[in-house]
Structure formats: structure tokens, C-alpha cells
Amino acid sequence: MAAENKDKEKNLILDDEREKLLDHEYDGIQELDNAMPPWWLYGFYLTIAFSVVYLLYYEVTGWGPDQHEEYQREMAMAAERYGVAEEVATIDFSTAEILLDEESLAAGRTIYAATTNLCATCHGAEGQGLVGPNLTDDYWKHGCDLESIVNSIRVGFPDRGMPAYGSTVRIPDEELHQLASYIISIRGTNPPNPKAPNMDRAVECVEQ
Ligand code: HEC
Incomplete structure (x- = not known):
């Protein structure tokens, strides 16, 4: 019974589709081995190209700011915009003198x-x-x-x-x-x- 149904379905598909038909089936659903749509493929190539540029710019050459530099920049910008006080001074106590005044x-x-x-x-x-x-x-x-x-x-x-x-x-x-x-x-x-x-x-x- 199931085999008969399958034959019927197979008759409904076009010849070139039969060639592309993959050899598996789940719950009566079969898959054609179609080429990826171009928009998807080019999008994928674009991400590869992007990753190479990104890697060179941020990691290899170090031209792009890392997260610490970005943080410093943003803090500096915030200080400028909001007039935040200078960072509280830190003291090196291994060399600091005892205060006597x-x-x-x-x-x-x-x-x-x-x-x-x-x-x-x-x-x-x-x-x-x-x-x-x-x-x-x-x-x-x-x-x-x-x-x-x-x-x-x-x-x-x-x-x-x-x-x-x-x-x-x-x-x-x-x-x-x-x-x-x-x-x-x-x-x-x-x-x-x-x-x-x-x-x-x-x-x-x-x-x-
Ligand atoms: C809740 C109680 C408590 C508070 C509050 C406290 N201390 Fe202490 N402090 C202790 C104890 C107990 C020790 C001993 C630690 C040990 O036995 O190793 C100690 C040890 C010390 C030591 C080291 C003493 C030594 O013999 O080397 C210094 C210096 C000190 N405290 C300064 C301060 C200062 C300054 C403050 C306030 C900013 C402060 N403590 C607040 C309980 C306290």
C-alpha cells in the first residue's frame, strides 16, 4: 500500500526533479538537491570576506580599537560631555611617604x-x-x-x-x-x- 502511494507520487514529479531527488524520506516528505539560491550564496561569501577584513583590521594589524581602547574613548567622551571629574588619583603605597603635616x-x-x-x-x-x-x-x-x-x-x-x-x-x-x-x-x-x-x-x- 505504501509502496503503491510512493509510485503514484513519483509519477507526479518532473523528470529533471527525479534526478535531483535525494535518497531519503521522512513521513512522506522527500527532498530535491537544488542549488542554493544565489542571494543566499553571495550573502555567505560576503560574510567570509567580511570576517577576513575584520580579522585583519582588529586582530592582526591592531588598527581597530579593542574593547579597552573603546572603553577609554567612551569614558573620555562622557567626561567631556558631562564634565565628570578626573579619575580619582591612585597612589603607589610602596613608595609613598608617610604624611606628617x-x-x-x-x-x-x-x-x-x-x-x-x-x-x-x-x-x-x-x-x-x-x-x-x-x-x-x-x-x-x-x-x-x-x-x-x-x-x-x-x-x-x-x-x-x-x-x-x-x-x-x-x-x-x-x-x-x-x-x-x-x-x-x-x-x-x-x-x-x-x-x-x-x-x-x-x-x-x-x-x-
Ligand atoms: C568589625 C571590627 C573591625 C573594624 C570595623 C575594623 N577593624 Fe581593623 N581589625 C580588626 C581585627 C579583629 C583585626 C585583627 C586581625 C587579625 O587578628 O589578623 C584588625 C586588624 C587591623 C589592622 C592590622 C593590625 C596588625 O596588627 O597588623 C589594621 C591596620 C586595622 N585593623 C586598621 C583598621 C582601620 C583603619 C579600620 C577602619 C577603616 C578598621 N581596622 C576597622 C577588627 C576591625
């Missing part, structure tokens, strides 16, 4: 005491130590130089109870500079009720 140290103290940063909540109003260690003595666990202190603040010690920046809210480099300089300035101030150092982990600070 009163203005910077006062600014550092303000940052230390700010309820938004929480330093004083854990290290005491005078740095004498509470939950966190005493910051005025000579015993330090993570280094007492400017760079180490900045690093301690930036990274925090989440597994020991200190979030990054004390409150996880980022402190810009300029303020970190003031804050760390202030902390260095209160070393040896002997505030009342000092928290004793944990001598299992702390080592004596070597003057820099």
Missing part, C-alpha cells in the same frame, strides 16, 4: 573616627584596641609600615572579624594615605586601657 593627620583622624568606617568601633577611639588589636603599640601582626597598613585596611581580615575598609565601603587612596599616616602617628601614644598584644602572632614593629 597636621592637616593630613587631622583628616586621617576624622576618617578613623567616622561612623561610616567603623575603625574606632573595633580599635577604640584612641586606637587602644577593643575587638580589634591595639594600633598604638609596637606589636603588629600584618606589618606596621605604610604599605602594610594600607593593605590591611583595603583587604581586611574577614575571617577574623574585620571587613575590608572596616565597613566594606571603599575608601579612596588619598584618604587611605591620610588614615594610614594617622595610625602611624598614634604609635607610642599609650592611651588608657590598652589592649594587650597577642604575642602568639604579633611581632615587634621595626622602625622605618
